Structure formats: C-alpha cells, structure tokens
Amino acid sequence: MKDDNSPANDGEPPPSQRLRVWKQFHSAGRGFWRDVSDADWNNWRWQLQHRITTAEQLQKFLPTLTPEEFAGAKLANHKLALAITPYFFNLIDPADEHCPIRLQVIPKVAEMHTASWEMSDPCGEDSHSPVPGLVHRYPDRVLFLVTDRCAAYCRYCTRSRLVSNASGYDFHPEFDRQIGYIAQHPEIRDVLLSGGDPLLLSDEKLESLLGRLRAIPHVEFLRIGSRIPTFLPQRITPELCAMLKKFHPLFLSIHSNHPRELTTEVRDALGRLADAGIPLGNQSVLLKHVNDDAMVMRAHVQKLLICRVKPYYLYQCDLISGSAHLRASVSRGLEIMEQLRGHTTGYAVPQYVIDAPGGGGKVPVNPEYVLCRNAGRVLIRNYEGKIFEYPEAPDGTPTGKPPKEIEEPELV
Ligand code: SF4
Numbered sequence: 001m002k003d004d005n006s007p008a009n010d011g012e013p014p015p016s017q018r019l020r021v022w023k024q025f026h027s028a029g030r031g032f033w034r035d036v037s038d039a040d041w042n043n044w045r046w047q048l049q050h051r052i053t054t055a056e057q058l059q060k061f062l063p064t065l066t067p068e069e070f071a072g073a074k075l076a077n078h079k080l081a082l083a084i085t086p087y088f089f090n091l092i093d094p095a096d097e098h099c100p101i102r103l104q105v106i107p108k109v110a111e112m113h114t115a116s117w118e119m120s121d122p123c124g125e126d127s128h129s130p131v132p133g134l135v136h137r138y139p140d141r142v143l144f145l146v147t148d149r150c151a152a153y154c155r156y157c158t159r160s161r162l163v164s165n166a167s168g169y170d171f172h173p174e175f176d177r178q179i180g181y182i183a184q185h186p187e188i189r190d191v192l193l194s195g196g197d198p199l200l201l202s203d204e205k206l207e208s209l210l211g212r213l214r215a216i217p218h219v220e221f222l223r224i225g226s227r228i229p230t231f232l233p234q235r236i237t238p239e240l241c242a243m244l245k246k247f248h249p250l251f252l253s254i255h256s257n258h259p260r261e262l263t264t265e266v267r268d269a270l271g272r273l274a275d276a277g278i279p280l281g282n283q284s285v286l287l288k289h290v291n292d293d294a295m296v297m298r299a300h301v302q303k304l305l306i307c308r309v310k311p312y313y314l315y316q317c318d319l320i321s322g323s324a325h326l327r328a329s330v331s332r333g334l335e336i337m338e339q340l341r342g343h344t345t346g347y348a349v350p351q352y353v354i355d356a357p358g359g360g361g362k363v364p365v366n367p368e369y370v371l372c373r374n375a376g377r378v379l380i381r382n383y384e385g386k387i388f389e390y391p392e393a394p395d396g397t398p399t400g401k402p403p404k405e406i407e408e409p410e411l412v
Contacts (some may be wrong), residue, residue, distance in 0.1 A: 015295045022259040022299035025267055028090040032061055044235035048151065052084045058106065065095045069282045072107035079322065081105055081164035084152045088231050091260055100290040103326065120161045122318040124359020125357045131177045136388035137361055141190035142182060146173055146209065150197045151231040156285060156326045158318045163196050175209065182384040183216050185402055192223040199228040199235055203243050210247045222247055227255040233269035241276040253281045253312060257291050260300040274308040281312030282352065292328035295338035301340065301348040311350035319357050330365065342383025
C-alpha cells in the first residue's frame with residue numbers, strides 16, 4: 001500500500017499533503033458580488049433573492065460552462081429546479097470542469113436519462129405516508145416534510161419529485177393534520193423535520209411549529225435535517241439559534257459532501273449552533289468524482305469534527321432517476337470505509353448505509369471484520385488486516401485459551 005507521504009504516480013502531491021490542503025479553512029469570498037454591501041451579502045434573504053436560476057445567468061457567471069451543462073441547465077426546470085446561492089456559487093472552481101462543488105449543483109443533460117432500475121421515489125416514502133407530508137416508516141419516529149423548497153438544489157436529490165415543484169408534485173403541507181397524526185400516535189417519540197429545508201421557514205413559523213410539537217407529551221426528541229448551514233450559512237443568525245435553543249432536546253443534521261464546503265463562514269455558523277447546545281451530525285452522499293476518494297473523505301470527516309459536527313451517515317446514492325452519472329459503487333464505498341475505520345478517530349467515522357430501494361429503510365453496510373464465528377470462537381480482523389481470535393461460550397463466559405493473534409496468512 002502507498003505510504004501517505006509518498007508522491008502519487010501522476011505527479012500529484014502526496015496524500016498527506018492533499019489532506020492538509022483540503023482541511024484548510026477559506027472564505028467563499030465575494031466573486032462577482034464584490035460591490036454588494038456587507039449588510040446585503042450577509043443577509044440570507046438577499047442571498048435567496050439573488051440565486052442563480054437560469055442557464056443564461058450560469059453562462060454569464062461561469063464562462064467555462066460546458067455545452068452539456070448549458071443543455072442540462074436549460075432542461076433542469078422540467079425535473080428539479082436550478083438554484084444556487086451566490087455564496088455557494090463562489091466555491092465553484094471555474095477552471096475545473098470536474099470541480100466537486102460544480103458537480104453537485106450544476107445540472108447536466110445526463111439527468112434526463114433514467115436507467116431501468118431508477119425511480120422517482122426510491123425510498124418508498126409515498127407508500128409510508130399516512131397523511132400528506134408525513135412519512136411513518138419506522139416504529140417510533142416520523143419524518144415531517146415541512147416545505148418543498150431548498151436554498152439550492154442538489155442534482156442527486158432523493159426528493160426531487162417533491163422539492164422545487166419542478167415535477168408538478170402535489171405537495172400540501174398540512175400542519176394541522178400532520179401534528180394531529182403525531183398527537184394521536186403515542187409510539188412516536190422522535191420527529192424529524194425535513195423537506196425541502198425547514199430552516200427556510202421564518203423564525204416565527206418555525207418557532208410556532210416546534211412549539212406545537214414540543215407540547216405533545218410523548219414527543220421526546222426533535223430533529224431538523226438541513227443543508228442550509230452549507231448552502232446559506234448567513235441563515236444561521238444569533239436570533240435563529242436563540243429561538244432553537246428553547247426546544248431542547250433538539251438535534252440538527254447538516255448535509256455536506258466535500259471538505260471545500262466547510263468554509264470559515266460555515267465553521268462560524270456551525271459554531272453558533274453548537275454554542276446554542278444543539279448536537280450536530282452530518283449526512284453525506286457518496287458521489288462519483290465528488291467524494292469517492294478515501295483521502296477526500298478523510299479530510300472531510302476530520303474537518304467536520306473541527307467544526308464540532310459528528311459525521312453521522314454516509315449514504316449510498318439512492319436510485320433516484322437521472323443520477324447514474326453521479327453514483328459511485330458500493331465497492332468503492334466499502335473501500336473508503338475501510339480506509340477510515342482505525343485510520344482516524346472513531347468519532348470521525350460515519351455509518352455507511354443503503355436506503356433499501358422501494359422502502360426497506362436504512363441498512364448498514366460495513367467492511368467484513370468478523371471472519372468466522374462458531375460456538376467456540378470468533379475470528380476477527382483489525383484495520384491492519386491482522387487476525388485475532390476471541391473465545392466464545394454460550395453463556396458469554398470465554399473458556400479455553402486466551403485471545404491471540406492468528407498466524408494464518410491465507411485468511412488475511
Ligand atoms: S438540500 Fe436536501 S432536499 Fe434540498 S435538494 Fe439538496 S438533497 Fe434535496
């Protein structure tokens with residue numbers, strides 16, 4: 001195996017150097033918007049109002065736009081709208097057609113191709129929806145879809161049928177019916193607000209919704225899933241954090257895929273949320289040419305911890321229609337997990353999951369560390385490939401010889 005300090009074959013810097021570079025924090029800067037006042041630039045509503053939403057705007061701000069991207073942007077609004085905040089747009093490297101930020105938000109014409117195994121609702125959410133906008137798939141928790149809008153649109157979005165309303169999906173948030181269902185089901189102890197992005201609601205609306213949920217005695221725990229901290233860190237105002245703080249225990253899962261998304265602005269926004277006592281987790285999607293590289297992933301998870309965020313899930317890209325060009329293989333995902341576990345802090349290692357196609361829920365997938373197991377022993381492998389024996393007994397009391405490392409090269 002290549003040493004972390006040895007140069008790559010193609011003349012690239014050694015992995016350890018790339019790791020250091022990716023972990024540095026930079027501001028997104030102002031780019032084309034250098035003449036905009038600080039007050040406007042730091043105002044989340046200004047950012048939303050000035051999003052890039054058309055192929056022509058993209059071409060103006062990104063002269064290196066390829067014909068495939070231009071055609072994709074032209075067609076985008078038939079499937080999933082194009083929208084990029086000026087802040088996030090500034091993270092795109094105009095000189096790099098394969099820039100990992102660009103691949104996530106600039107449409108390509110390949111989105112219009114649907115493979116035979118792809119679906120519009122790959123996680124089967126609609127079939128587990130007792131009332132519109134509520135998904136009750138697991139026994140003790142529900143997913144509450146509070147809006148169909150996002151600050152920007154990810155080209156691999158599992159809910160592209162729903163968000164941006166580009167596909168004419170019939171989405172009617174009916175808070176009364178949704179809250180009524182939760183109130184009538186005492187087994188629901190955990191409510192995850194998602195969408196779309198719940199943090200696009202005004203502070204007042206969000207406060208009212210959280211207050212109504214918190215008033216239900218059996219709801220123990222509230223969660224928000226949001227990409228706002230990375231698409232629009234300006235939204236994480238002190239006022240928002242002060243309001244959220246009233247509803248503990250409240251957890252927040254952010255969505256970030258590449259270390260370049262973790263800018264100084266994002267780090268500061270996440271710091272404000274963490275200071276408000278909100279435990280933070282991150283959900284990433286494994287994406288081809290974005291983060292399907294062990295060293296990129298290692299830099300990302302380590303940088304998340306610096307931002308006080310626990311890497312929570314790494315998702316295998318769902319079988320959403322038009323995503324084949326962005327989907328990395330499960331084998332690649334397992335190789336990356338193998339390069340994380342043991343090679344970096346356990347807190348930095350997310351759980352790799354596949355959301356079972358059609359509605360089976362999240363299934364953890366892991367590299368194989370248990371090599372064989374019977375009534376008398378368990379053979380395990382560590383991150384270095386060394387094999388050990390753990391003695392086993394039916395009542396849990398080990399008998400026989402003490403644990404040892406096994407010298408059986410053919411098993412390694
Ligand atoms: S932020 Fe989430 S819901 Fe919105 S487009 Fe991205 S993946 Fe989809």
